[in-house]
Amino acid sequence: MAKPETFGAVDTCVDAVLEKVGKRIVLGLPLGIGKANQFANALYARAESDPEISLTIFTALTLERPSAGNELQRRFVQPLLDRLYTDYQDLAYNRARRKGLLPPNVEVCEFFLQPGSFLHSPSVQQSYVSANYTHVPRDLLDRGVNLIAQMVSPSTDGSGDFSLSSNPDLTLPVIELAQERGHRPITLVGEVNPRLPFVGGDARVPAGMFDFVLEGETFQRELFPAPNAPVGLPEYALAFHIAGLIRDGGTLQVGIGALGDAICHVLRLRHGNNADYRDILQSLDVDTERALCKLPLGLGPFQQGLYGASEMVPEGFLHLRRAGVLKRQVYADVTLQKLLNKGAISPIVDEDLLIALHDAGRIQCPLTEADTQFLQAAGIVDPSYSWRGHRFLDQHGELEECDLHSSTGRKKLLGSCAGKPLPGGTWLHGGFYLGSNALYRALREMPEREMAGINMTAIDFINELHKDRALKTAQRQYARFVNSAMMVTLNGAVISDGLENAQVVSGVGGQYNFVAQAHELPGGRSIIALASTRVSGGRIRSNIVWEYPHCTIPRHLRDIVATEYGVADLRGKCDRDVIEAMLCIADSRFQGELLEKARAAGKIEADYTIPEAFANNTPARIDAVFTQGHRLQLLPYYPLGTDLTREEAQLAVGLKALKEEGRKIWDLWPLIRRGRAACKSRAPEYKYVHECLQRMEFEYSDTFEHRLEAYLVAGSLVQFLDINRPLGVVCDPEPVGPDISPGS
Numbered sequence: 001m002a003k004p005e006t007f008g009a010v011d012t013c014v015d016a017v018l019e020k021v022g023k024r025i026v027l028g029l030p031l032g033i034g035k036a037n038q039f040a041n042a043l044y045a046r047a048e049s050d051p052e053i054s055l056t057i058f059t060a061l062t063l064e065r066p067s068a069g070n071e072l073q074r075r076f077v078q079p080l081l082d083r084l085y086t087d088y089q090d091l092a093y094n095r096a097r098r099k100g101l102l103p104p105n106v107e108v109c110e111f112f113l114q115p116g117s118f119l120h121s122p123s124v125q126q127s128y129v130s131a132n133y134t135h136v137p138r139d140l141l142d143r144g145v146n147l148i149a150q151m152v153s154p155s156t157d158g159s160g161d162f163s164l165s166s167n168p169d170l171t172l173p174v175i176e177l178a179q180e181r182g183h184r185p186i187t188l189v190g191e192v193n194p195r196l197p198f199v200g201g202d203a204r205v206p207a208g209m210f211d212f213v214l215e216g217e218t219f220q221r222e223l224f225p226a227p228n229a230p231v232g233l234p235e236y237a238l239a240f241h242i243a244g245l246i247r248d249g250g251t252l253q254v255g256i257g258a259l260g261d262a263i264c265h266v267l268r269l270r271h272g273n274n275a276d277y278r279d280i281l282q283s284l285d286v287d288t289e290r291a292l293c294k295l296p297l298g299l300g301p302f303q304q305g306l307y308g309a310s311e312m313v314p315e316g317f318l319h320l321r322r323a324g325v326l327k328r329q330v331y332a333d334v335t336l337q338k339l340l341n342k343g344a345i346s347p348i349v350d351e352d353l354l355i356a357l358h359d360a361g362r363i364q365c366p367l368t369e370a371d372t373q374f375l376q377a378a379g380i381v382d383p384s385y386s387w388r389g390h391r392f393l394d395q396h397g398e399l400e401e402c403d404l405h406s407s408t409g410r411k412k413l414l415g416s417c418a419g420k421p422l423p424g425g426t427w428l429h430g431g432f433y434l435g436s437n438a439l440y441r442a443l444r445e446m447p448e449r450e451m452a453g454i455n456m457t458a459i460d461f462i463n464e465l466h467k468d469r470a471l472k473t474a475q476r477q478y479a480r481f482v483n484s485a486m487m488v489t490l491n492g493a494v495i496s497d498g499l500e501n502a503q504v505v506s507g508v509g510g511q512y513n514f515v516a517q518a519h520e521l522p523g524g525r526s527i528i529a530l531a532s533t534r535v536s537g538g539r540i541r542s543n544i545v546w547e548y549p550h551c552t553i554p555r556h557l558r559d560i561v562a563t564e565y566g567v568a569d570l571r572g573k574c575d576r577d578v579i580e581a582m583l584c585i586a587d588s589r590f591q592g593e594l595l596e597k598a599r600a601a602g603k604i605e606a607d608y609t610i611p612e613a614f615a616n617n618t619p620a621r622i623d624a625v626f627t628q629g630h631r632l633q634l635l636p637y638y639p640l641g642t643d644l645t646r647e648e649a650q651l652a653v654g655l656k657a658l659k660e661e662g663r664k665i666w667d668l669w670p671l672i673r674r675g676r677a678a679c680k681s682r683a684p685e686y687k688y689v690h691e692c693l694q695r696m697e698f699e700y701s702d703t704f705e706h707r708l709e710a711y712l713v714a715g716s717l718v719q720f721l722d723i724n725r726p727l728g729v730v731c732d733p734e735p736v737g738p739d740i741s742p743g744s
Contacts, residue, residue: 001208034167112507169431197443201455249304250478265639266314329425382415492558638728675715
């Protein structure tokens, strides 16, 4: 491959791209942190100033710095911007489309939106593309993609290679599919950023793959941090139920967010604090007769461990790795993997391994040349041997029979490989990653030997089975694919990406892929997780509904649904039994209304009643379980840590709850009264309240409006922040000044 043309200035690179590609550009930008932001901005600026350029940008998950919609949000967000995002360059097309100012020669299409950030934004809603993650390469080629611009990481070993790092997910399959189709050449631009972790495996590519490279200090930017959100007790209850479904020796996929953090933390508890894990799970689980889900509960620590196969690599996976949970390795040979699954061999190179491979028909005796190549590539046969017509030529130039029948012959074949761990094992396949600064730092500092077990790769490898089905089936034994939803109907249809008025909240992403894959894999299960209720505008609403005019996953793919109240196994059940199971994991405040609708539709018998064991599905019961003994001490708000300071971490809990409480003054009056009392008090138990108010710069609250806001913040902290729960690892806090008490 020819070396790419390198530029230190982005405008000259844009000139070169326009000269090569022309003025009709279809630009593919990776999702998340992998975008070449500076190149994309320069290209957009050029199109904005030149109407002869036609620019289509096809991407997903456009990240943007937090913004403030009101005064409270501004007070919270601005210091975060100053501390965490000063080095991040927002994408210019995003600012323009938010304001409806995209020029007519520029089109921006996304197949997955930053969740909830573009509701009621007409231009974004109209240009959204609903697509399965794995179909995006096809859609890109159908649109005529002719340019891909991606942030890459440079190697430090002198090879000159680059790493696609966070985003080989679509770049690799787009290039492969383009070659299969005979698609016209796609120009690749790499924006080199040494702060992006260098990840090997399939993400490692030669520099010659790129046509143009941007390199220099200008492009060395900090990555976009996504601070971990606080985890509530309902999410922990969900996590305990889900952790009980994870089978030792199995495969795990979870998504980003508070629920994913909670699941990873509870799996750590299961492994390292097993007695506490069992105690809490058995207290939460009222389905003692296994009426709703007959799968046996996973209670013990992880002996074999788990293997991760997840499109999104969550930060919690690194914590599970450190805890000794994510330790099951998979290998790129079907027979080898099946032998490991059965326990017929161990992942140590020895004579038994050779015998087992021969008995399974994977290799012959005497060895063929192909057998020799396979065994040496797999790290089983000494690399110093050279095959010569049924014989080995050893390092001394002597010919030896390739005989597996004798111990002497096997030992000679193994040579220096004997007794060593089987190389080439992968404990995590991922498509992309996004997280906190701690995640990026951990990947940058990860030892090479440990990093070798991570393979960031094409999304169709992770999300589908149609290629290498036999291998993936062997690797992904007892798979558990955990994805969250906004709502689920009593019939088991899942709503995850949009609302009844066609507003898109996020996107389908890979959820459908994983649900379908779970149905195809022997022993595989899809777990849809959701809180049973939500608070909106001060009102509690059920997330389990009778019907909804839109769904992401149709009911014929229903599998397992979990709420904080339990697990409902819906696979293969008739409608009546599905409805019964869903009623039993709904919040009891809504069970009666839902039951009446099912009765009226004739989908359940008229005299059916909710079993007593499931008739007390209330937040009070969940709270009662977690407040016993020392249990709360095991459940930090930020189990994986956070980029927030102590005060910010506390405020995030209070402000989130305040947002849910509504905006009408009579709804908020109890909080105002409680907050005013806390502001006036000098009692030690309210010290944290004053520290948080100082962080919000309420020390000069000399207007009625500001005092009211201070009281609301203080009230939400007192009402919703449980000071008996640890926060977890937070940033070093800034020095704390004197107590702040807003004036009367």
